Amino acid sequence: MIETHAHIYDEVFNDxxxxxxxxxxxxxxxxxxxxNCDHTTIDGMMALAEQYPNVCLPMMGLHPTYVKEDFQQELYIVEEWLNKAQASPSAQKFVAIGEIGMDLYWDKTFVEQQKEAFLVQCGLALKHNLWIDIHSRNAFWEVVELIEQVANPQLKGIFHCFTGTLEEAQKAIELGFKLGVGGVATFKNGGLDKVLPYIDLKHIVLETDCPYLAPVPYRGKRNEVAYIPLIAQRVADLMQVSVETIAQQTTENALNLR
Known part of the structure; x- marks a missing residue:
């Protein structure tokens, strides 16, 4: 299986x-x-990419909750890394632009800057022929509006940590995006039991978002990549297929993005 979204460089894993x-x-x-989150997470992420080539694959982007007054400088750093990857055959390649998007849950101070940062990074994705990994907490329709503003069918990717309604799932799919399904699928009131049975498996990829959002029975504890099979089993139960089918199809879905 492929883990499509994990912050394994996070300091909680240092030990x-x-x-x-x-x-x-x-x-x-x-x-x-x-x-990636911002310039402070790049070194740790790239060290893991170097240590585990073709296994731990980095993205490059500016996370919306890290968008502050200096966001344009952060975007210059993102673009420098992307240009460096493109310029040298030996440079580490990036699998996607991410994670990018909007977050209206924690702080709404920099809403307009978040929108601008997202649009700029969509442009970088199209320029470098990469897909985008979207963070859209309490901001699904705002992000949809921006994607529709870009209005380019080549813009594809994943709505990471999807926890929305069936209507929202169908809209994301209509726009050509996959749904990143993680530990929330295992939560009693997570809501995905009202979504996953009604969509095609070809639109789903698996993720943990570790160290956050650990699945049951580890909810509330540190999440880790090894819990992907727990998520796969829950998705299999909800979609009434075998876990082997989930593993095979979600892996194929992920690889089709590249």
Whole structure:
């Protein structure tokens, strides 16, 4: 299986990162895709990409909750890394632009800057022929409006940590995006039991968003990549197919983005 969204460079893994990754590999995870947050997370992410080539794959982008007064400088750094990757055959390549989007849950101070940062990074995705990994907390329709403003059918990607309604799922799919399904699918009142049975499996990819949002029975504790099979099993139960089918199809879905 492919883990499409994991912050494995996070400092909470500093004491046991290699053991955590070994558990993931033992659980059958063949690739781990790492979203960037801002300039402070790049070094740790790139070190893992170098240590585990073709397994731990980095994205490059500016997370919406890291969009502040200096967001334009942050975007220059993002663009520098993308240009460097394109210029040199030996440079580390990025799997996507991410994670990018809007977050209206924590702080609405920089809403307009979040919109501008998202649009700029959509442009970078199109320029570098990469898909986008979207964070849209309390901002699904605002992000949809921006995607429709870009109005380019080549813009594809994942709505990471999708926890929306069936209507929202159908809209994301209509726009050509996959739904990143994680630990929330295992929550009693997570809501995805009202969504997943009614959409085609070809639109789903798996993720943990670790160290956040650990699935049941680890809810409230540190999440890790090795818990992907728990999420896969829950998705299989909701969609009434085998877990083997979930593993095969979600892996194919993820690889089709590249």
């Amino acid at each position: 046991d990162r290699e053991a955590m990754l070994e558990r993931a590999f033992q659980a059958g995870i063949q690739q781990i895709w790492m979203p």
